[in-house]
Amino acid sequence: MDLTERKLKILQAIVSDFIRTAEPVGSRTLSKKYDIGASAATIRNEMADLEEMGYLTHPHTSAGRMPSDKAYRLYVNSLMGKYVIPEEEKKAISSQLESTITELDKTLNHASELLSQLTKLTSFVMTPKEDDNTLKYVNVLPVDDNTVVLMIVAKNGRVVNTALRLKNGYDPDSLELMSKVLTRSYRGRSMSSMLTVDIIEDINREAGRLGKLAKDLAPSFRAVLEEMLDVDLYINGLEHIFSIPEYADLERARDFMDIVRRKKEMTRYLLDRESGMIVTIGSENDLEPLKDYSIITATYSVNGRPVGKLGVVGPTRMKYSEITSVIEYLTQNLDRTFGLPEGDEDDE
Amino acid sequence: MDLTERKLKILQAIVSDFIRTAEPVGSRTLSKKYDIGASAATIRNEMADLEEMGYLTHPHTSAGRMPSDKAYRLYVNSLMGKYVIPEEEKKAISSQLESTITELDKTLNHASELLSQLTKLTSFVMTPKEDDNTLKYVNVLPVDDNTVVLMIVAKNGRVVNTALRLKNGYDPDSLELMSKVLTRSYRGRSMSSMLTVDIIEDINREAGRLGKLAKDLAPSFRAVLEEMLDVDLYINGLEHIFSIPEYADLERARDFMDIVRRKKEMTRYLLDRESGMIVTIGSENDLEPLKDYSIITATYSVNGRPVGKLGVVGPTRMKYSEITSVIEYLTQNLDRTFGLPEGDEDDE
DNA sequence: TGTTAGCACTCATGCAATCCGAGTGCTAAC
């Protein structure tokens, strides 16, 4: 059987209507509200065909039709129109994201908040994967007799630091020397390879008198590196659960919350996705508990390198057109914010 | 009318039972399950008295009694027993909170997660109020030609930093000089007073040649200070909404989520509370939307100074005894983690 | 005078019966 012009028209109408109302669409509604050019009875015949072809389903005999995952897929690929973001919304996004302060985590989280506000769905953002980032320098700074701040700066400007209490006191000169030695030894090394270095041994060789300090620092040094390499997942807009008819009963709502809160699993799944704008619909998701949901993700870049993803999760019935446009615009803005100041890929 | 021995016994039984089951308690249940030493009929009479006195209510004629806020208050003040935390739970708390890395925000958030796990309620924690903290030093560190890291360290070891893009490039020497001058000028000043300084003018006076850099840094400098002074509120354990019978219908659950998400309002309300272990029950809360909920907060200290609060929010029916004990133990542990290494209140 | 047994009464809850209407599938006519 063929997807005739008219069948496509009907399918499109059903998908749009269902996305809007979340109610199964009947043949009469369709013939009245949409310009199909055929009577309800004809539409009924067509709908029966479309159901046979796997594009529509039927919650029960006397209900209207609703789209299957296959229908959404067709809709996303070729039926849906391009959503034009209103100028004012664009301005709101841009202005909210630009700032002289490039605190990465904050900005990302902010972007995700924005995304959930705009889409009225639950959104998420992954912190960058820094594996192929390289170390720029290490700083050990005195705070007081027993407290120092250990700070690691990566080439792309990412900074992670922590205050730590040391068992022994050290003079500022030792700390400064330590910073110098550490930086000299490790500058330019990839972050991921740093996890395997033995700083105690390296320091002993380079500057024997810092041995004790190195021993004190080693575990924290590793912990800070780990934190930098760790991919975090921020979730925003959970409250929208309560406005989405699909989650109207508590069982479903809890189900959704459970999934989203399993961050480890989600992170792994999201990391595995391809780059760019990716839409996965219901059963297309490999992860079992996600088979009732759709996910849209896009990739953002830091210094021109794609390093992280952000997106939304929601019921398969979502405004694909609108959402993809918003996400696209959002990532473009992020890329600019995190971009190189003026294209200088320096290596110093 | 007097609160006789027997009335207290009955009241206590009702409160305990209701806290456990969330079901109105009937006279027969009471006479069977608790050792009151009176028949159901007598208990009924007593219950009628207690209701008249305002300790009990009645969802409808043919239902059992449930405690009023007044009853919970009496229960918390004098009826409830002391909950003894099992040794293994204590150990779990201690071990989860101790770590060489004193990353304040992380540890606090962790504590709140722990709290929500243990109480099966929604918990929160406020970041410290740093108003009377003083500045220890300022560091401006080069990352690459156009990027620097601005870092401010407070006397209590709190560190806030941000990477920023500058319009102009600066040599490392200027940055180092800037760090020195800023530190020299502002060391020892209270954080809150820092918000009003004019660093452009001060730098121009101290080191004229850094004028341009000062101008570039000024807005970020202020932003970092603001971030340090800002009191954040972390919320954890929202998922428990779905297991608490009081929130069984969506309306109530959404209501709760709305309240908790209004962080500004919550923060203000929490800041105003007294220090120490504070329990407010239902209508005792001044904030209108909180009048159906109970809040328990306690204060934690950094370097021996009480600076922030943490606690739980939930339905008025909560395990007051257990929760207060857990919170108490938790804050004690935090105080130790954030305490002075060995009582040295140095001023360097 | 306080306590208890007994009984009528109340009311939420659960269940079955019923009605209603939106929507379908099929047939027959155009």
Add this chain to the structure above:
DNA sequence: GTTAGCACTCGGATTGCATGAGTGCTAACA
């Protein structure tokens, strides 16, 4: 191939009814 008409289906809302937990009150008892 399209359409009008009609019988049929089935979920959802509504109603009525039985059940039982729990109360308040009265009267008898210690």
